[in-house]
Amino acid sequence: MNKYSEITPELMELADLCKQNNVIPSELYSKYDVKRGLRDISGKGVLTGLTEICEVRSYTIVDNDYVPCEGKLFYRGVDVEEIIKGFSSEERFGFEEVTYLLLFGELPTREKLEHFCNLLERKRELPPSFVRDIIMKAPSKDMMNTLARSVLTLYSYDEKADNISIENVLRQGLQLIALFPLLSVYGYQAYRHYHFGDSLVIHPPKDGLSTAENILYMLRPNKKYTKLEAKILDIALVLHAEHGGGNNSTFTTHVVTSSGTDTYSSVAASLGSLKGPKHGGANIKVMQMFEDMKNTVKNWEDEEEVSSYLSDLLNKKAFDQAGLIYGMGHAVYSISDPRANAFKQYVKSLSEEKGLMKEYRLYEMVERLAPEIIARERKMYKGVSANVDFYSGFVYHMLNLPKELYTPIFAIARISGWIAHRLEELNNSGKIIRPAYKNVAKHKDYVKLDDR
Known part of the structure; x- marks a missing residue:
């Protein structure tokens, strides 16, 4: 490793200090009703602007209630x-x-x-x-x-x-x-x-x-x-x-x-x-997850074996131990991601041309099983569906595109x-975008260098 990239013991010590003095108690976010990630408690985005360029629809309003719908x-x-x-x-x-x-x-x-x-x-x-x-x-x-x-x-x-x-x-x-x-x-x-x-x-x-x-x-x-x-x-x-x-x-x-x-x-x-x-970069993670799955699961057509692997993913026992099934779920869509739906029919055609129908059927099985397993393991009742990254990495792989x-x-x-x-x-000549951050640090007196 060259000196430009080296992390020295001195830098490690300073990094520890940095970590120590940059921890904000999680309860303060609730106390001050902070919309972390500019989302409310339900995960819905905070309205920060208007646009005519694109609409992402994931719900309808029925009797003043938000009802999930096909994306x-x-x-x-x-x-x-x-x-x-x-x-x-x-x-x-x-x-x-x-x-x-x-x-x-x-x-x-x-x-x-x-x-x-x-x-x-x-x-x-x-x-x-x-x-x-x-x-x-x-x-x-x-x-x-x-x-x-x-x-x-x-x-x-x-x-x-x-x-x-x-x-x-x-x-x-x-x-x-x-x-x-x-x-x-x-x-x-x-x-x-x-x-x-x-x-x-x-x-x-x-x-x-x-x-x-x-x-x-x-x-x-x-x-x-x-x-x-x-x-x-x-x-x-x-x-x-x-x-x-x-x-x-x-x-x-x-x-x-x-x-x-x-x-x-x-x-x-x-x-x-x-x-x-x-x-x-999410589709790369999907591809890496499936490569690990194909190396781990002996019979790709065995639903029990595939389900067991997906459960291990969620319980941090497989792949990168992150507890995630990559390509499943989206910040906005719940019932379906329209991009994944539009993509899927063409993915099958390409799989047939490339002689990779076995892999395609594995993707289909995971898409079908994962929502049920996530609902069971995570006690989640919000819909979870495949997102566009679920299939795009597979498509790029079949096109022999480098990762x-x-x-x-x-x-x-x-x-x-x-x-x-x-x-x-x-x-539209809007104002400079400047959301608020609340300071939660206590005020302290300045201490002279020799007295510290």
Whole structure:
């Protein structure tokens, strides 16, 4: 370990002091009615803003009571499941159409969509020598850090970087939407080359291809992919493009944008949020859990054996001893996650193409058994269902996507939502977001240095 990364005994001692003097008694949160995580005691989010971009519906109101319902997701008022049915029935890709809808508030005509796709195509070009001078130098082991560094560096190439007019922010946003696939894939290729000695393969994006197609085209040495592979990756991008203003990374977009800072700083902050395993990195945990399950459970078709493993997960006896069944449950949805529902039918098709139906049936079994086991073990009567991360990691695995790119692909999709929310925040000229924190430390007298 180099000195830069070393944790010395002296630092350990200071860390202990830090831990000791940063403990707030849990009862004080109840005493002062603190909404931890900006949620009330029932887990419902505290209202902090208004948006027209996305609606996440998980309940209906009946006789003034909140009644859980099948989850629904609307982009600009349009049901996402209907959007997917629409472009799928015409054998089209949908991510670019969804991006247009999120940014401009209406579905594009065929002519407007074609023009928009051409616009993004023209913006898929990095500044001269950017790949050599920025991406290739000191490649990070984490692609989200690489992505954030690249975004912040692009600030230096923009003569109007600090201009926050709607016109300029839209220009910057479209540029970032177009460049995120390049930044992510090139960053991964540099990482594999410098840390593992793999051949360095840099494919420029190809005109006429969708975002999903270009990801596969640039990533694979032979540039080959099947129609179904590109279609399912496109649907994954559509489902991850937006999820309301309250999710952690999008709320970060609103908070940072409200300060009046530049687009690159705002997007980098949101990337930092999305990197967290409680947010964008969740599907990696699902994959790791299933790998452990497949190594532990002898008969994948035996419900009793699978149920026993799931119980061990909850009782901290299996996998990472965290007491969680990853991919099950969501902060908002209870009965169902519409993104998981929309994804599932295509997951089965891909499983058939890849000859992985045995694994797919295991996922199906876990999805069916886990809610019952969680209800029994946790005495939870709030509905628990599979979330989008439950299947997305399996899909990325079947697409032979490296785990290092799982969260960046989430970012490639969610940048559309972030830019839409940044434009909305700027357009409504709100106040700087500043929630209150109550100080609970007792006042103390200053003691002179020699008297301590």
